[in-house]
Each structure stands twice: as C-alpha cells, then as structure tokens.
Amino acid sequence: MRATYMYAPGDVRVIDVPDPVLEDPTDAVVRVVRSCICGSDLHPYHSMSPTVDGSSMGHEFVGVVEDVGADVTTIRKGDFVIAPFAWSDGTCDFCREGLPTSCRHGGFWNSGDVRGGQAEAVRVPLADGTLVPVPVAEDSPLIPSLLTLSDVYGTGYHAAVKGRVGQDTTVTVIGDGAVGLLAVLSAHQLGAPRIILMGRHKDRTDLGREFGATDVVAERGAEGVAAVRELTRGDGTHVVIEAVGHMSAYEQAVGVVRPGGVISRVGVPQYETAPVGFASLFGPNITLTGGPAPARAYIETLLPGVLDGSVDPGKVFDREIGLDAVPDGYRAMDNREALKILVRP
Amino acid sequence: MRATYMYAPGDVRVIDVPDPVLEDPTDAVVRVVRSCICGSDLHPYHSMSPTVDGSSMGHEFVGVVEDVGADVTTIRKGDFVIAPFAWSDGTCDFCREGLPTSCRHGGFWNSGDVRGGQAEAVRVPLADGTLVPVPVAEDSPLIPSLLTLSDVYGTGYHAAVKGRVGQDTTVTVIGDGAVGLLAVLSAHQLGAPRIILMGRHKDRTDLGREFGATDVVAERGAEGVAAVRELTRGDGTHVVIEAVGHMSAYEQAVGVVRPGGVISRVGVPQYETAPVGFASLFGPNITLTGGPAPARAYIETLLPGVLDGSVDPGKVFDREIGLDAVPDGYRAMDNREALKILVRP
Numbered sequence: 001m002r003a004t005y006m007y008a009p010g011d012v013r014v015i016d017v018p019d020p021v022l023e024d025p026t027d028a029v030v031r032v033v034r035s036c037i038c039g040s041d042l043h044p045y046h047s048m049s050p051t052v053d054g055s056s057m058g059h060e061f062v063g064v065v066e067d068v069g070a071d072v073t074t075i076r077k078g079d080f081v082i083a084p085f086a087w088s089d090g091t092c093d094f095c096r097e098g099l100p101t102s103c104r105h106g107g108f109w110n111s112g113d114v115r116g117g118q119a120e121a122v123r124v125p126l127a128d129g130t131l132v133p134v135p136v137a138e139d140s141p142l143i144p145s146l147l148t149l150s151d152v153y154g155t156g157y158h159a160a161v162k163g164r165v166g167q168d169t170t171v172t173v174i175g176d177g178a179v180g181l182l183a184v185l186s187a188h189q190l191g192a193p194r195i196i197l198m199g200r201h202k203d204r205t206d207l208g209r210e211f212g213a214t215d216v217v218a219e220r221g222a223e224g225v226a227a228v229r230e231l232t233r234g235d236g237t238h239v240v241i242e243a244v245g246h247m248s249a250y251e252q253a254v255g256v257v258r259p260g261g262v263i264s265r266v267g268v269p270q271y272e273t274a275p276v277g278f279a280s281l282f283g284p285n286i287t288l289t290g291g292p293a294p295a296r297a298y299i300e301t302l303l304p305g306v307l308d309g310s311v312d313p314g315k316v317f318d319r320e321i322g323l324d325a326v327p328d329g330y331r332a333m334d335n336r337e338a339l340k341i342l343v344r345p
Numbered sequence: 346m347r348a349t350y351m352y353a354p355g356d357v358r359v360i361d362v363p364d365p366v367l368e369d370p371t372d373a374v375v376r377v378v379r380s381c382i383c384g385s386d387l388h389p390y391h392s393m394s395p396t397v398d399g400s401s402m403g404h405e406f407v408g409v410v411e412d413v414g415a416d417v418t419t420i421r422k423g424d425f426v427i428a429p430f431a432w433s434d435g436t437c438d439f440c441r442e443g444l445p446t447s448c449r450h451g452g453f454w455n456s457g458d459v460r461g462g463q464a465e466a467v468r469v470p471l472a473d474g475t476l477v478p479v480p481v482a483e484d485s486p487l488i489p490s491l492l493t494l495s496d497v498y499g500t501g502y503h504a505a506v507k508g509r510v511g512q513d514t515t516v517t518v519i520g521d522g523a524v525g526l527l528a529v530l531s532a533h534q535l536g537a538p539r540i541i542l543m544g545r546h547k548d549r550t551d552l553g554r555e556f557g558a559t560d561v562v563a564e565r566g567a568e569g570v571a572a573v574r575e576l577t578r579g580d581g582t583h584v585v586i587e588a589v590g591h592m593s594a595y596e597q598a599v600g601v602v603r604p605g606g607v608i609s610r611v612g613v614p615q616y617e618t619a620p621v622g623f624a625s626l627f628g629p630n631i632t633l634t635g636g637p638a639p640a641r642a643y644i645e646t647l648l649p650g651v652l653d654g655s656v657d658p659g660k661v662f663d664r665e666i667g668l669d670a671v672p673d674g675y676r677a678m679d680n681r682e683a684l685k686i687l688v689r690p
C-alpha cells in the first residue's frame with residue numbers, strides 16, 4: 001500500500017510499504033476513508049533530525065474495519081470507525097479517569113511498530129479501547145466533522161475543559177489554526193460570554209467568528225497584548241488558550257491572562273523551558289495546564305452535536321487531496337495557503 | 346518604636362523608627378502582640394541586593410488596634426485582630442473572587458510606604474478589608490495558632506486547594522518547613538487518604554506525621570523521586586505541593602507527579618524559567634498552579650477549627666524571642682536550629 005513518510009525538514013514522501021496485518025489478537029486493520037494533515041505535523045516538517053528510514057506520518061483518520069483479531073469484541077469487520085490520536089485499552093485507571101493518552105498499555109501512532117494514518121490502511125492496536133464505531137456510510141457528508149473527533153476538535157475542547165471555561169469566564173484563543181478555531185467553538189459551547197481570537201488571517205478569523213469569537217485581534221507580541229488588555233479593562237481574560245506551541249505564543253498568553261486565571265496549552269511546545277517565576281505565573285496566581293488531548297475520552301461528549309448537525313467542526317477543512325499529493329499538502333499548510341487538508345487515500 | 350530592617354544578605358538589624366500614624370482615613374494602627382519570621386524571609390537573607398536604607402521586614406502579625414481612621418467602620422480601637430499577609434479592600438472583584446492578593450487597591454507589607462510586622466506597631470491600610478477581629482484576649486494560648494492564619498496556615502491551605510486535594514487524591518508535600526507541614530495538615534483536613542512528606546529533619550517530619558502525613562521520604566533528588574515512585578506503584582501522586590521554592594524542589598515535583606496530576610507551588614520561586622515542555626509538564630498533562638496565598642480569603646474557613654481547638658497549627662512555632670533578638674532568630678531559622686520563630690515585641 002501507499003503511506004506517507006517524512007525524512008527531513010521539508011522532505012515528505014509517499015512510498016510503497018507492506019500492507020498492515022493483524023499482529024495481536026486485540027488488533028484491527030482499518031482501511032482509511034479520510035485522514036488529514038495536522039498543524040503539529042508541521043513541527044517536524046520544520047525541525048526534525050534527518051533519518052534514513054523516515055518516520056511514518058498521520059495520527060487522525062476515519063475508516064472501515066477490514067479485519068479484527070480473535071480477542072476483539074466490540075468492533076466488527078465493516079464498521080465505520082473514528083480512530084483517536086492515541087490508542088488505548090479503555091479499561092485501565094488512566095482511561096477510566098479520562099486520560100487515555102496516559103493509558104498503561106496504549107501509545108501513539110508512528111511510534112514503535114505502529115504506523116500512521118496518512119496511508120491507505122493502519123493496524124490499530126487495542127481496537128476495542130481505541131476505535132469508536134459510528135453508524136454512517138463512508139460517503140456521508142458528516143465525514144469531515146467526524147474526522148475532527150480524531151484530534152483537532154477534541155484538542156480544542158480539551159483546551160477549553162482544562163482551562164475551566166464556563167459561563168463566567170472570558171477567553172482569549174491564541175492562534176487561528178484549526179485547533180484554535182475549534183477551541184473557539186468549544187469555548188462557545190461551554191458558554192463563554194466573550195471569546196477573543198488572536199489571529200492574522202481574515203478567512204480564518206471569519207470562521208472563528210462563525211464558531212463564536214466575539215472579538216478578533218490581529219496584532220501580535222506587545223501590540224497584541226495591549227489590544228487584548230484594552231478590550232478587557234486592562235485585566236486580560238480568565239482563560240487563555242494557547243494553540244500554537246511557539247515561545248512567542250506562550251509569552252503572549254502570559255501577557256493577556258487575568259490574575260488568578262488559567263493558561264491552557266494545546267499547541268505542542270517547541271521549547272522545554274519557559275518563564276514560570278514570580279513575575280510571570282507565580283505572583284498573579286496563574287495556572288498553567290494542558291497537554292495532548294485525550295481525544296478518545298471526549299468522543300462520546302462531542303459526537304451527538306456532530307451527528308445532529310448542531311456543530312460543523314469539519315469547516316476547518318478547506319482543501320481535499322489524494323494520498324500522492326500529501327507532500328504538496330504539507331507545503332500548502334506550511335505556506336498558510338490551506339488551513340487544514342483532508343486526505344482521501 | 347523598634348522595627349526590623351534588612352540591609353544585605355545576613356544583615357538584619359532592629360532599629361529605632363518613628364511610630365506609625367494614621368495617614369489615610371481608611372487606615373488603622375495596630376500594636377503588634379506577636380509576629381514571626383517566615384521561611385520566605387530567608388530568600389532575601391540569602392540573596393538580596395544590599396541597600397543603604399534597608400528594607401522593613403515581616404508580613405505576619407496579630408495585635409490590638411490602637412487607632413482607626415474616620416472611614417473605618419468594622420474595626421474598633423481595642424479589637425484583637427489578625428493581619429493577613431497582604432492588605433486589600435475586600436470589595437473589588439478580585440477580593441470577591443477570593444484573590445485579595447490581586448486586590449485592585451491593595452498591596453503587600455514592606456512595599457511603598459507601608460512597613461512590616463516585625464516591629465512594635467504597624468500602619469494598616471484599608472483596615473476594614475484587611476483585618477479580621479477575633480474575640481480573644483492578648484494572652485490567649487490560641488495566639489500562635491491565630492498568627493498562622495496571617496500566612497503560613499493559609500499558604501499551606503492554598504497549596505492544597507489549588508492542587509484540588511480531596512478524598513480521591515494522593516499527595517506529596519515537598520519541604521518540611523512550616524508551610525510544608527501546614528500543607529500536610531490542610532491536605533489531611535481536605536480528606537487526602539495518602540500524604541507523603543518529603544523532608545530530612547526528623548523532629549519536623551514527626552510533627553508532619555502528627556498533622557496527617559502517612560509516609561515520610563527523607564531522600565532528595567533522584568533517590569527521593571525513586572522512593573516516592575516506589576510507594577505509589579511507580580505512578581507518583583495526583584497532587585504535589587512544592588513548599589520550598591528552589592529549582593531542585595521543582596524538579597523533584599516534576600519527578601513525583603502522576604500523569605494528569607497537579608503541581609501546586611507555594612514556595613516563592615527562586616528561579617524565573619523552568620522546564621514546562623513536552624518531557625516535563627505537557628506530555629503527561631500536568632497542571633502547574635499556585636502562587637502567593639490569598640490568606641485573607643481563607644481566614645473565615647480556617648478560623649473555627651483554630652478557635653475550637655480541633656487543629657493546632659501553632660505547633661509549627663518552636664521558639665519565642667523578643668524583638669531585639671530577631672537577627673539571632675533569622676540565623677537560627679537559616680541554620681535549621683528553629684522551625685519557625687514567634688516574635689513578642
């Protein structure tokens with residue numbers, strides 16, 4: 001089959017690899033109906049260490065189950081399924097607590113001998129715990145929105161939940177990528193009365209307004225901080241969702257968070273150390289939270305709104321390509337020509 | 346009157362200064378009955394920049410009101426009062442939200458023209474919002490415990506509250522100073538079934554056990570982390586309270602926190618940047634929280650237990666001295682000869 005591998009910054013290739021097969025009795029093999037390219041895929045696209053063997057890519061996909069192992073009981077051949085962006089047993093204490101990304105037996109796509117979703121098919125470990133069957137046809141118009149439950153919608157929702165967004169909290173969302181826009185949607189769903197979206201791309205921030213943003217701030221850095229403070233009587237907002245991952249976005253978050261407030265990060269940090277001392281977080285009692293979204297844990301909560309059409313998170317996809325065009329897709333997302341790209345293998 | 350000033354690392358003096366007087370109609374003047382030396386006073390004692398004029402010291406005191414301004418309505422001359430470690434109006438949105446340390450009109454002792462509590466008397470701004478009258482005599486045996494409500498008990502409690510300690514959370518407390526020990530007491534009050542105290546001083550950790558610690562780990566660094574992990578099936582604890590403020594304690598906290606858990610800091614950070622990236626906080630979805638305790642906000646909650654004797658946080662005081670002995674008191678606390686020193690002006 002064909003699958004996507006990255007070898008060095010900017011070097012993405014679609015190559016022939018052996019078809020995935022069942023290896024463990026808890027596995028399923030899923031034929032990919034749609035996958036996509038994630039903003040976080042652009043981090044290695046900028047800075048990965050070159051590798052001869054390449055790294056398989058993709059951690060978001062929906063598809064149809066082609067085969068299941070002998071111990072799989074809830075997933076059947078022919079099921080249409082959503083695969084969240086980590087695999088997990090669904091039974092350990094972490095899974096029961098809603099943190100399947102820390103599952104005692106789980107892991108992430110593209111690590112060990114588990115390959116990624118930007119491919120024609122994927123071997124899915126722990127299929128019962130990982131996959132969520134949904135009664136839709138594979139040509140359903142809901143597919144793009146269902147695919148967002150793999151990662152990007154769950155990630156935006158995680159940011160809002162960890163930030164403790166509610167009816168009494170004002171929110172700033174830093175970043176107008178797909179995660180930022182779906183964090184806006186999530187904050188709106190959780191009742192936030194004011195949602196300030198910081199982003200510079202008008203087509204994206206327009207979608208952000210459609211998702212519930214009440215204000216848009218195009219400035220960045222000190223000017224951006226000043227603009228948010230001007231909108232909030234000098235205070236900043238109770239919650240700041242950081243959906244970028246660069247230090248400049250972290251600094252912006254510190255600049256616009258209200259004393260006693262929360263910075264909730266879902267952009268994968270491209271730094272290891274950051275200011276957290278008296279002057280930044282400690283003095284004003286700021287909480288720093290977030291991490292990789294336990295997307296699997298949110299699917300039951302978010303699926304009904306997708307199925308009944310009350311939300312349409314799939315609007316973040318603005319281009320659809322075939323698998324062989326994935327390298328061009330990376331370029332288009334990196335150039336900001338495309339917001340988020342749907343891949344039809 | 347006599348008051349304590351610090352001029353340089355290790356250089357603490359008790360000097361003559363003018364008696365405090367009412368300056369604003371919302372002021373009170375309080376004669377200090379007891380004050381104390383705080384672990385956080387040792388940070389400037391180690392590293393302050395030398396100053397010719399000195400810095401006044403002390404931010405914890407109880408006393409008797411000697412005079413009140415014309416606009417003070419709830420505090421009267423002769424009242425015995427607790428002064429929390431920040432002054433605040435009690436009416437702004439931050440105060441109403443329980444964050445008087447960020448009061449719109451408040452501030453901290455020993456800043457601007459407000460002096461400190463290691464003195465015979467103090468001018469207290471915004472007396473109605475700041476002071477809490479308590480119906481006890483100034484020779485009551487409850488005085489040491491009442492004094493802990495100024496800061497150290499409220500700070501331990503803040504750590505536990507911000508860490509979201511409850512009946513389902515295991516807790517590690519890093520540091521066997523007075524704040525750490527009262528964080529143990531607070532975690533115990535909030536129902537934590539397991540409280541691991543990390544500390545090396547047996548007399549202190551014995552008091553920690555009396556306050557509710559179920560385990561004591563004397564090792565530090567990598568050995569300390571390994572010991573806590575061994576006690577917790579390799580997982581670490583849901584909550585880690587960091588009551589020291591040094592980078593080594595922060596690293597220890599990262600080492601013993603369970604995925605999805607919370608690091609709650611109340612030791613004043615002696616660093617500005619720290620690891621917060623994928624490997625430390627982000628990957629395992631760790632929340633970092635804490636800050637200066639809004640001690641004023643907790644007094645109503647904690648006072649009844651002190652008054653009815655069900656808790657005795659004043660046990661953290663193991664020495665009482667007069668005001669002129671305060672420089673020796675700093676030395677004794679710095680040498681770990683004394684846990685926490687009560688000052689009787």
